[in-house]
Amino acid sequence: MTNTTEQKQGFVGGTANYLDERLGLGAVVKGFGRKIFPDHWSFMLGEVAMYSFVILVLSGTFLTFFYQPSMAEVHYDGSYAPLKGAQMSIAYASSLDISFDIRGGLIMRQVHHWAALLFVAAAGLHMLRVFFTGAFRKPRELNWVVGFLLFLMGMAAGFTGYSLPDDLLSGNGLRIIDGMIKGIPVIGPAVSSGFFGGEFPGTEVVARLYSLHIMIVPALIIVLMGVHLMMVVIHKHTHYSGPGRRDDNVVGYPLMPVYVAKAGGFFFLVFGVIAAIAATFTINPIWNYGPYDPSPVSAGTQPDWYIGWLDGALRLAPSGWDVVIAGFVIPMGVMVPLVVSLVFLALVAAYPFIENWVTKDKREHHVLDRPRNAPTRTAIGAAGVTFYGVLWAGASTDLIATNFQMSLNQVLTAMQILLILGPVIAYWVTKRACLSLQRKDREMVLHGRETGRVVRLPHGEYIEVHEPVDKYELWKLVDFKEYEPVLPRPDARGKITVGNRLRSAVSRLYFEDRIAPVSKAEYELAHADHAPAIEDKPKSKRKQKALTK
Amino acid sequence: MSELEKRYSPGLAAQTKRPIEDPGIEPHRVRMTDKSEKHARTAERQIAAMFGVSVIGAIIAIWGFFAFPIVDGDLSATRNNSLWMGLGMALSMLGIGFGAVHWAKTLMPDNEVSELRHQARSSEETRAQALEVVKLADGESGFTRRKLIRRTMYGALAFFPIPGIIIFGDLGPVVGDSLRHTMWKSGTRLAKDPTGIPIKASDVTIGSVFHVIPEGLEDLEEHKLEEKAKAAVLLVRVNPEDLNEDPAKADWSYQGIVAYSKICTHVGCPVALYEQHTHHLLCPCHQSTFDLANHCEVVFGPASRPLPQLPITVDAEGYLVAQSDFLEPVGPSFWDMRK
């Protein structure tokens, strides 16, 4: 039977048959082909990160064919005239050769660097999307942790790559890392010696960074990304709240053909945009910086954006505050930034577990929260973003001072104050903003949408005409989960534990100020004396049933 | 309430009844291309045109590669090469990308479909069976029963990775006191960076700044950068009256000429911006500022130690020389630096 059908199948059918008979791929296509993926622009952020990574692998592979990770010294003899004869490492010389003596080399270097910047940016925005919509809730907590590790790996990939050309800036970056490592109590100097293979800068570090950059970190990213996506498939993607979207279904387009076409096309769009930027905007012009030398200054230079917050943390560190214990020195100018950034990262990683400890909501959540409907989470997120943002801006204290003609001292003090105060203000403002948006939603549900049209009633009164909201819109406004604070409760032995007390206090912080969704009673009351806001219920309901099936 | 919600505790979630019933997915909006074959055909042609543009882009990129060979010393060729290959590739990618997305949006069905989700948790039956499997395996192996085997195995598993860590022991040498010493010795001449030409005291006018390395650094066959990373010095001459010198170190300078380590005590960047009228030295990395007139004390920024001073004098020929090495470690602080 198969033979005769095979001949009539043509190329595609023939190939499909060939593969199925050997690999049983039919079952895979049947299982996955029509899987449903919800569609929303914000779900593309993770994709952008993934595609940027693919582009990084492609362009990076090209670079490995020409780059040489050696710190042995040579005299430059390439096409870039201003550096002719200069003494430099082979790593730097080969990076210059890629830029000037290999056709397509410069464009690939630029594609690689731009893709790296985009990779981390997209991953970061994706993380914010996941955070502000509550996509990290059960059952996706573990995927949040995997994603968090991916973000760290993205930064690690970026930093190890930035250091490879061995130009003045990359060497300076390593110098800073060396200084930070040395400051770590007890193990610092030994770790630094191990990392650099002796004293800074040594002749080893570029080769070591190279194996991290092209093997270990990408391998970890690929494994983590595989796990990450596998979990997305297992959990099925979340969807935004809306009509017909529930915690027990998934609404969207089938993988084949729509999602494949859109996502596949989107890969090419991301690649195309990166190529266009790389063709027209110079990034990291290493030839301007010269080879690494520990002595020249490089004022006004900035690290790649995703390292900025750590650089800012180093700048905002308190002055002149070394602790000496029994003759041992703990340099606070290093330790404070280190500890603060590690604590910040740990809080980010742990957030899903913290929130669940408060709500104790053990249900699975597949409908995303609109950020306004989780005011405290949104406010915490805003505070975190502000904290990160101030640290990031802190990396430019000198530029801010020169541009705004302020003294460095003023800028720094302002930043230090802002680092503490900013998140508090952001928290408060965001929470209030969320609550008033919720209030507006309530108004809309109860009284309809304001049209801006004012009419005069026969008895002389002026009123603004309110249009009823259609039921699909209405559902989006009323369908959200709401939580209530708890009082501390005695446990089985009749004691109120500290943990219990703490949880109660945090639950009050989270849920004391809240706007309840419109209840059925309220809604019916509001609509009893108005014209009915909902049109033709029974008819469309039947239609909907057919659709959801 | 859905099945998913019923099974588990809702925790602090409040149970409010929604004012209306879930109306279900919005009805599908019919597109022009669904209604009229003419529109569908236009869309088809647009998509084909985008794929065509992609081919043109690829051809431009190929042309760019061959049209601009590398010319030694002429950067415009490199620039053109990069520009045209980049733009060509961009066009070829964007053509495919826009084509595919346009295809999906205009011609592929855009009905939203609903599919049921299943809980991550396996069914009770499956869980029971899984538990059976685990119990069976436990019984067959005696894992729980044979304590001795289990415990020694834990021990072995805890110990076996240790050699894998120890094996990295030779990543770097034992630190020793290399962090406390630099190339400077009694009598080493102060030389200009990077030429290596020694500096005469008489060459140093008031207000001038020299970037200094120890003489002989340039001739080192090995470890030149490592030595330079510790020995780099900044030499400044100020009006002796402006100098507030520690009486114990009064003879470390020479007629208002002072030499300080250039390696920032924060995390090690070169501190090399000198502001003449304030006598301040500024580190470009995190803006630590040191007051040169006042033993290079930190006046601003995250550094917390003064820059170490190099004691200098002049030799018989009038050249500036070091009296000795630095008397304390230069550069970033580390925990046992005072020991």
Ligand code: HEM
């Ligand atoms: C570094 C590279 C990363 C890549 C390549 C990546 C990729 C993806 C992709 C393609 C998806 C599905 C589409 C989407 O929702 O955007 C996804 C979903 C998800 N990601 Fe990531 N991600 C990365 C980092 C992160 C980070 C930093 C986090 C959080 C800390 C995170 C948490 C999640 C979660 C919880 C989901 C499920 C979202 C849902 O179903 O709504 N990811 N990721």
Ligand code: FES
């Ligand atoms: S290295 Fe000089 S201030 Fe940080």
